[in-house]
Amino acid sequence: MKPVIGITTFHHYYEDKEILCGVDNCYVHSIILAGGVPVLIPIVHQWKAQLQYTEIIDGLLLSGGGDIAPLLYKEEPLKETAGISWERDQQEISLCKEAYEKGIPILGICRGLQVMNVAFGGTLYQDIEKQVPGALGHYPLYTGMDQLHHAVEIQRDSKLHDLFKEEKIYVNSFHHQAVDKIAEGFKATAFSKDGIIEAIETEHQQFAMGLQWHPEALVTKHPKFLKLFSGLIEESIKYKKKVR
Template identity: 35%
Template structure:
């Protein structure tokens, strides 16, 4: 969103949410939710978070009020979106959320709004741009290290490519918090793999060309003291305001 030059507001970062049953007070019903850690890191990085619910009809013009977009983590992408039958371990899919986030992603890329995909968000990027997913990673790598226990983050050492945006930002390698059982299968033509785990799993991607669009398979919002990735997103969003 363009600025008139005198506008010094904080960049507005849209963050996608998910619809799940929730209880608060005496009420129990479906709600649009997001872990607070996303909000905290966006604020600490210098942005203003705006929550984006997964609606059946998404107005792509919402990008007119956003300066950056985060595709957050969550359940699996519906394998029908990349022409596959569901694996027995695939779950938590939402056709509405998949479609909503693809609409937001395409609108962001068309408007040159910076994008960060987190875990599922990176997978959404890959599928939306023509790639596929490995539906159950332990079948391929032979271990459960990327999702060791329910509700327990694993640790993964990611080696980053020289000359990549993420390599310049995070260094040659970085230790990250991960929680995923799916991963990139066939890579989308417009994405470049710039980070891999020791077992070969693609852990980071960047869009070809000058636009800021990166995806990480890990959860950078879980490491509140390391704001480099979110500060990079906010800095790119600030450039949209200039």
């Protein structure tokens, strides 16, 4: 049996009414291509029920989306912070902690990286342009998601380097926030030219990796990015064999 990969979702609202709970199909497509079975994890009002997904999934993919509430890392919001959903923040942080505690492999993408960092005590730059002097462009306007935008330098002693076997790659980029203080137990494993952290991973043996770019949007045009999802699947198979 293929490993089951839970993918977090978002709420879409129209005229203040909740009409959709879903995720970009690129995440689903990438998991299928890598050999996994994707299962969407909805945002539910009785959010503790969401933790039951850790009983059935073999891997967790924290998807992208809006900003995390700054109060969750003990800051007041800047005016540039937007798209906050307390329900999603609280559920995903709890889900991330539960999955990590059980040893379930985790891959965080863009917001997902930031969720991982905040979940374990880290902080964020609420707005790179405002808070990081000399920062380069990280959120290009009118640019397709499958377009490479800037370079990322990968640290050799990392799982990320093990996957790519490269010290420098080019990625897309659609974020205005980034990791500031790294959570205890994690380390930065990739940086952009201006010093922004582009990837983190746990210092322990288990697979818990966060990426600031969007590989799910690149796998069709740039197949090497499928390695990231294949890495998640490989670790999820190991987990499945151990506990199922």
